[in-house]
Structures are given as structure tokens and as C-alpha cells.
Amino acid sequence: MVENMLDVEIWRGKETGRFETYRVPNGSSQTILDVVTWVQRNVEPALAYRFACRVGMCGSCAMTVNGRPRWTCRSHVSKVVKSGRLRIEPLYNMPRIKDLVVDMTPFFEKWQAARGQFKPSITRFDPMERISPDSMRRRAVDAGIECINCGVCHAACDVVAWNNDYLGPAALNRSWTLANDERDADRGGLLSTISRSGGCHSCHTHGSCVEDCPVGLNPAAGIAGLKRMTLTGLLRGDLG
Amino acid sequence: MTDARLYLLQRATAVLLAPLVLVHLGLILHAVEAGLSAAEILQRTRGSIAWATFYGLFVLAVAVHAPIGLRNVAREWLAWGGRWLNWATFLMGVLLLWLGARAVWAVVGGGL
Amino acid sequence: MIQRWRRHPGYWAAIAHRLSGLVLALFLPAHFLVLGLALEGEIVLESAIRWADQPLVKFSEWALIVLLTLHLSLGLRILILEFLPWRGSRQALIGFGALVSILAGSVFLLKLE
Numbered sequence: 001m002v003e004n005m006l007d008v009e010i011w012r013g014k015e016t017g018r019f020e021t022y023r024v025p026n027g028s029s030q031t032i033l034d035v036v037t038w039v040q041r042n043v044e045p046a047l048a049y050r051f052a053c054r055v056g057m058c059g060s061c062a063m064t065v066n067g068r069p070r071w072t073c074r075s076h077v078s079k080v081v082k083s084g085r086l087r088i089e090p091l092y093n094m095p096r097i098k099d100l101v102v103d104m105t106p107f108f109e110k111w112q113a114a115r116g117q118f119k120p121s122i123t124r125f126d127p128m129e130r131i132s133p134d135s136m137r138r139r140a141v142d143a144g145i146e147c148i149n150c151g152v153c154h155a156a157c158d159v160v161a162w163n164n165d166y167l168g169p170a171a172l173n174r175s176w177t178l179a180n181d182e183r184d185a186d187r188g189g190l191l192s193t194i195s196r197s198g199g200c201h202s203c204h205t206h207g208s209c210v211e212d213c214p215v216g217l218n219p220a221a222g223i224a225g226l227k228r229m230t231l232t233g234l235l236r237g238d239l240g
Numbered sequence: 241m242t243d244a245r246l247y248l249l250q251r252a253t254a255v256l257l258a259p260l261v262l263v264h265l266g267l268i269l270h271a272v273e274a275g276l277s278a279a280e281i282l283q284r285t286r287g288s289i290a291w292a293t294f295y296g297l298f299v300l301a302v303a304v305h306a307p308i309g310l311r312n313v314a315r316e317w318l319a320w321g322g323r324w325l326n327w328a329t330f331l332m333g334v335l336l337l338w339l340g341a342r343a344v345w346a347v348v349g350g351g352l
Numbered sequence: 353m354i355q356r357w358r359r360h361p362g363y364w365a366a367i368a369h370r371l372s373g374l375v376l377a378l379f380l381p382a383h384f385l386v387l388g389l390a391l392e393g394e395i396v397l398e399s400a401i402r403w404a405d406q407p408l409v410k411f412s413e414w415a416l417i418v419l420l421t422l423h424l425s426l427g428l429r430i431l432i433l434e435f436l437p438w439r440g441s442r443q444a445l446i447g448f449g450a451l452v453s454i455l456a457g458s459v460f461l462l463k464l465e
Contacts, residue, residue: 158363162316201247204312204370205433207362224434230244231251239244251434254427261424265456268417273463278398282390306377313374336380343387 006077008035010047011089014096019087020044032072032080033061036088036100049100056214059150063100064089069155071148071214091155107151107170114171115193118178121185129183137180144177144222146215153209153219165198169209169219172200176222179229188238191230195239200226241326246308253305260298285347292348299340307332365446369426372419379416414460421456425449 006026009019022039033051040047051061056074063072065080066087077086094102122129131138153169154160160168167175175194178184194200200223209219233239274280285291311329314320320328390397404413429445 158366159316195242195244197243199243201243204366205362205430206366207433208360211360211362220433227247227434231248234244234248251431254431258424258428258431261420265417265421265424269456269459269463272460276401276404278390278394278401282394282397302380306373306380309370309373310377313370336384339381339384339388342391343384346388346390 006035006081006084006086008039009087010036010039010100012047012099014098017096019089026077028078030077032063032065032070032075032077032088035077035086036063036072047100048098057148059148062091062150062152062155064091064155069152069212071150071152074214091151093155093157093160094151102151104151107154107168110167110171111174113193114167114175115178115190116171116174118181118183119185119189121183131182135182137182140180140222140225141177144173144217144219147173147217148215150214152212152214156208156212158206158208159202159204163198163202166202167194167198167200169203169223172203172226173217173219173222175200176226179226188233191226191233192239194226195230195234200230203227246311249304250308253301256297256301257305260294260301263294264298282347288348292344295344295348296341299337299344303333303337303340306336361446365426365429365449368422369430372423372426375419376416376423414457417460418453418457421453422449425452
């Protein structure tokens with residue numbers, strides 16, 4: 001019996017390297033991550049890649065699949081492969097460490113640069129603030145809060161590729177949820193931070209982040225919201 | 241000038257330019273139909289305060305709008321940056337403003 | 353830059369918006385200089401306009417009309433995306449923009465006749 005096989009090209013190396021082709025069983029309903037794991041266990045034990053939860057929660061396993069950034073644990077081979085071609089490489093816009101693994105340090109540094117931390121306005125001894133789930137701001141937070149930090153939007157973004165200073169859609173999406181958090185103590189400081197060079201105004205609304213976000217978030221809409229907020233601040237004279 | 245201010249100027253002039261461009265396009269199509277000639281243009285524009293205001297505003301807006309757009313392209317596609325980029329943006333604005341104002345004067349006031 | 357696979361309508365709209373803007377910005381000084389010829393008299397401007405009757409120049413004028421309309425419609429799309437509430441990529445707006453610019457180009461061609 002001839003088994004149904006699939007040829008897969010996988011990136012080997014660092015910034016310089018090459019694609020190696022592997023022949024893997026083309027099982028039904030297998031994911032891209034299953035394919036990579038099969039290669040690592042059966043053909044190439046030295047193949048480096050990242051994963052953890054395998055169910056789309058942790059955001060570790062993002063890779064570039066046929067040129068598009070994806071969460072590989074929830075991407076089925078049958079849905080991705082067209083005309084029998086499957087090419088897997090590390091995420092774009094981040095330094096390549098080994099094979100399918102990228103250094104995500106610059107990505108997370110941008111979260112820091114976008115003031116990604118919550119700044120409390122009260123202490124643990126004060127009563128909890130009451131935020132209505134129906135309020136406009138709370139709903140804006142809800143729309144952006146489920147980010148799993150996978151880096152897909154960052155890898156998809158043209159402006160990130162073109163401008164080293166740009167904070168990127170993931171970090172700015174975080175800023176947007178904080179800017180709408182009624183409990184945050186320093187919205188003004190946050191808006192000043194993301195108005196610097198490489199901040200929210202660098203976004204040109206290409207919408208690649210919206211196209212590729214695996215959990216269906218809309219970072220571009222959040223960034224547009226930040227642009228409106230900062231313009232209001234600018235016109236009022238609150239913003240430097 | 242901060243990125244936020246440049247962004248504000250870019251979008252504000254875009255809002256201003258949208259109706260101006262629509263009228264300009266309408267006028268071009270009208271003029272082409274009538275058969276474009278210097279006499280036809282100048283007969284419309286000479287001494288007209290309305291056209292002087294219209295195109296004066298147009299030139300002002302475009303002299304702000306275009307350099308900011310070129311600045312983004314230079315930064316992202318040519319990796320320009322720093323003081324050079326700011327000066328180039330500014331000079332482009334001055335150039336467009338000067339040439340544009342001169343053109344408006346030529347068709348509205350020239351020969352008077 | 354180009355070898356990436358993820359090209360979608362929003363990306364092409366942005367590229368078209370940028371390239372049309374680029375061409376228009378570079379054309380503007382020339383446009384202003386030609387109009388400035390009126391300073392030297394109506395005849396000088398007239399000779400420049402007659403020079404522009406050549407097919408190649410007429411074609412460039414037609415292209416500029418299309419690019420200006422395209423830049424206008426795609427710019428309005430950006431303003432809508434950034435300043436009005438929206439979800440999704442509003443791809444219909446791109447089609448609309450392309451259609452309007454083709455329309456403007458066709459009208460220009462018809463009026464030339």
C-alpha cells in the first residue's frame with residue numbers, strides 16, 4: 001500500500017540557512033505543528049521549534065506557513081496547503097535564532113516601550129472599583145484583551161518591517177486596552193508615550209494585523225482609537 | 241515637530257483637500273471638454289478672487305500634505321531619518337508653497 | 353519585501369495610495385511651473401499647452417487624472433477607517449475607489465473626443 005505523503009520545506013539555520021525538504025505522512029486532520037513534530041521525532045532530532053499548550057492559548061508556536069504568519073497548533077494542513085506545497089519558516093520581523101525559533105526579545109521590549117504595564121490608581125486597601133460591563137470603555141477593552149502574545153500581527157506588519165522604531169500592532173493593542181481601563185492612573189502619560197516617533201501615528205492602516213490575527217482581534221481599529229485619543233489630547237493641549 | 245503633530249496636519253489637510261480635489265477634477269473634465277487653451281484658463285481666473293482663494297487654499301494644503309507623505313516614504317523605504325529628513329520635509333513644503341503661490345499669482349494676477 | 357505571501361486587498365490599497373501620492377507629489381512642481389509661464393504672457397502658456405497635445409503627454413494627463421481620483425478615494429477610505437467606528441477591513445471601499453477612478457479616467461477620455 002502506498003501511503004499518502006506530503007513534501008514539506010522547513011527552514012534550517014539562523015539568518016542565513018536553507019530550506020530542507022522532508023517527506024511526511026499526509027494524515028487527515030493534522031496540524032502544521034503535528035507535521036513539524038513528526039519531522040523532529042522521526043527524521044531530524046536537532047530541529048528547533050517552540051510550542052507549549054497545543055490548543056491555541058499560549059501563543060508559543062507561531063511560524064510563517066507558506067509566507068503567512070500563523071498559529072501552527074490550530075492551523076490544519078488541509079486548510080493551508082494549496083497545490084501540494086508546504087513551506088514552514090520562522091516568523092518575519094524578528095531575529096532568527098535556530099531553525100523555526102525566533103528571538104522574541106525585541107517584540108516584548110516594544111510592549112515595555114508602549115508602556116504595557118497597568119498603573120494602579122488605588123491600593124489593595126481601597127475598595128474595588130466598579131466598572132460596568134456595558135460601558136463603552138469596558139467594551140473596547142473586551143474587544144482587545146484576548147491577545148495571546150503570539151507575535152503573528154507583529155510579523156505580518158509592513159510598517160514593523162520598514163521602520164525599526166515602530167512599536168507594532170500587538171504592543172499598541174495593549175496600550176489601547178490600558179487607555180480604556182478606567183482604573184489606570186496615568187492615561188496622559190500613556191498617550192504621550194505612544195505619540196513619540198514610532199508610536200501609533202506610524203500605522204498606515206494596511207490591516208495585515210487584522211487579516212492574520214489568529215484570535216480575531218482588530219489591532220488596527222485599536223490603533224485608530226489611539227490616534228483619535230491622542231489627537232483629542234493634542235488639540236486640548238494635554239499632549240506634549 | 242512630533243509625529244503626532246505631523247499626523248494631525250496630514251489628516252487635517254486631507255479633509256480639506258478632499259472637496260477641493262473634487263471641484264478641481266470637475267473643472268479639469270469641464271475644461272478638457274471645452275478644449276483646453278491659455279485664453280480659456282486665463283479668462284476664467286484673471287482677477288477672480290474666488291479662484292484665487294480656492295487655489296490659494298489648495299496650494300497651502302498640498303504644500304503641507306505632500307511633504308509629510310513623502311517624509312513617510314523616505315523614512316520607510318529609503319531609511320532616511322533624523323535632522324536631514326526634517327530639513328528635506330521642510331524644504332519640500334517651502335518649494336511647493338513658493339511654486340504654487342507663484343502659479344496662482346500667474347493665472348490670477350499676472351498681466352494685470 | 354515583495355516575496356511575502358500575505359498580500360491582501362488592504363495591502364494593495366495602501367501601496368496604490370502611496371505610489372499614486374508619490375507620482376502626484378513629483379508632478380506638482382512641474383504643474384506649477386507650467387502655470388507660472390503665464391507670468392511671461394498668454395502666448396508662452398499657450399505654446400506649453402499646445403506642446404501637451406502630443407499623444408504621450410495626453411496619456412500622462414489621463415494617468416494623472418486616474419491617479420488623483422484613486423488617491424482621493426483611497427484617502428477617504430483611510431479617513432473612514434481611522435475616524436469612523438468600524439470592524440473588519442472594509443474592502444468594499446477599495447473596490448469603490450478603483451471604480452470611481454476608472455470612471456473619472458473614462459470620462460476624461462470621452463471628453464477628449
